[in-house]
Amino acid sequence: MDIEQLRELQNRYLSPWDKQYYEHSIDLERGKGVLVRDGRGKKYIDCFGGVLTTSVGHGHPKVTEAVIRQLKTGMIHTSTVYLHEARVRLAQKLAEITPDGLQKSYFTPSGGEATDRAIQMAMMATGNTDIISLCHGYHGQTLLGKQLVGQKTWRELPSLVAGVKHAPHPYCFRCSFGHKYPGCGMECAHYVQELINTTTEGRIAAFIAEPVAGIGGIIPVPKEYFEIVVPIIHAHGGFFICDEVQTGVGRLGETMWGIEQWGVEPDIMTMAKGIANGFPLGVTIAQPEIANAVRGLNFATYGGNPFSCAAALATLQAIEDEGLMENAERVGKILREKLCEFLDTYGFVGDVRGWGLMQSIEFIKEGDEPNKPAPETAAQFMESCRERGLLIGRGGLYGNCIRIGPPLCITEEEIRQVLEVMEQALRAVRAGVL
Numbered sequence: 001m002d003i004e005q006l007r008e009l010q011n012r013y014l015s016p017w018d019k020q021y022y023e024h025s026i027d028l029e030r031g032k033g034v035l036v037r038d039g040r041g042k043k044y045i046d047c048f049g050g051v052l053t054t055s056v057g058h059g060h061p062k063v064t065e066a067v068i069r070q071l072k073t074g075m076i077h078t079s080t081v082y083l084h085e086a087r088v089r090l091a092q093k094l095a096e097i098t099p100d101g102l103q104k105s106y107f108t109p110s111g112g113e114a115t116d117r118a119i120q121m122a123m124m125a126t127g128n129t130d131i132i133s134l135c136h137g138y139h140g141q142t143l144l145g146k147q148l149v150g151q152k153t154w155r156e157l158p159s160l161v162a163g164v165k166h167a168p169h170p171y172c173f174r175c176s177f178g179h180k181y182p183g184c185g186m187e188c189a190h191y192v193q194e195l196i197n198t199t200t201e202g203r204i205a206a207f208i209a210e211p212v213a214g215i216g217g218i219i220p221v222p223k224e225y226f227e228i229v230v231p232i233i234h235a236h237g238g239f240f241i242c243d244e245v246q247t248g249v250g251r252l253g254e255t256m257w258g259i260e261q262w263g264v265e266p267d268i269m270t271m272a273k274g275i276a277n278g279f280p281l282g283v284t285i286a287q288p289e290i291a292n293a294v295r296g297l298n299f300a301t302y303g304g305n306p307f308s309c310a311a312a313l314a315t316l317q318a319i320e321d322e323g324l325m326e327n328a329e330r331v332g333k334i335l336r337e338k339l340c341e342f343l344d345t346y347g348f349v350g351d352v353r354g355w356g357l358m359q360s361i362e363f364i365k366e367g368d369e370p371n372k373p374a375p376e377t378a379a380q381f382m383e384s385c386r387e388r389g390l391l392i393g394r395g396g397l398y399g400n401c402i403r404i405g406p407p408l409c410i411t412e413e414e415i416r417q418v419l420e421v422m423e424q425a426l427r428a429v430r431a432g433v434l
């Protein structure tokens, strides 16, 4: 179908929530590795991976084979009412590769539902209802997810669930306390105690956080943060839920799960996105005593579908066999070094930050007002990259942060190409020629 016709049908029949990034939406038809192609044959390097989901690359042969093998059995769906080997094997694998203590998995079709189940589990196991999440955090779009998220752009409903309190995000570029890291005494972390004292009865069900906030604008949590906050939460009876939906499966390099680099063990962990390379799957994995404390019935029709579990097993195998975690670290360093050069060169680049293959550029307005967000510059940069055949993401409370999260298989040569395109786009933005 011709693109204009597609766009017209999109406007007529798709909900406005079916949001497109670009003014003129791009239709993607084919993909291989880090490359995708639109309906007219234009190729793009995909540095967003369907929102950090295509972890081992588009059309990975081992994932495709595993799914086809599963589909050929005719058993596409079983629901959690029946056993299926792929689901059990995946649960076993996850217990082996997640931090010590995490052992029992519950499968859902998405990350948002994994969050929801994690919170329910924490509430049932503790008997408490207060939950702490971070301003600038994001954990999905269920009704509960909408309460947990700390960005007004995603909270178009009044607060429905009592008990969610937002702690200041450890967002050093825009510190809520006006400090400069590391000479800040980690006031944001210690403030969690005050938040509990002033806004709760002192009994906490859970604290949920991402090691690197994704949608919030790729904000890595400082190294000391969790070491301070998690004991505070434990002292008030609560559990630490680590949201690894974006940071998991090796994206940060060095370790399989982001939180392992902070030296803190979560009580519950959620994952989705990259775990099955795009096949729908969410996971809530918990310590056995927490997992076993659930009561009543819980059900997700598509939770742990055989083909999604087969895809996840193949994805995890590919990450191990192809050394993709190590690749994320190595190529991530090259990416980061060049982004730091951009920071020194372009006055409208306010901050660059990230970890492994999860990096960001935050655009600001040049002028008297320090660090004033420049969402229009981010939009121009994105558009300019698109014209030059590069797909990237955008996020942050002000929409001024560029999000870079390519498949973990991106090569050194490909990342240098990406950086070349970004440099051209930055020059074009500076010159005002787009």
Ligand SMILES: Cc1ncc(COP(=O)(O)O)c(C=O)c1O
Residues within 6 Å of the ligand: 051, 109, 110, 111, 112, 113, 115, 138, 139, 140, 141, 210, 214, 215, 243, 244, 245, 246, 272, 273, 282
């Ligand atoms: C950190 C994080 N948690 C949870 C979710 C929700 O996952 P899903 O969109 O699969 O519901 C997302 C989605 O972007 C996410 O980035």
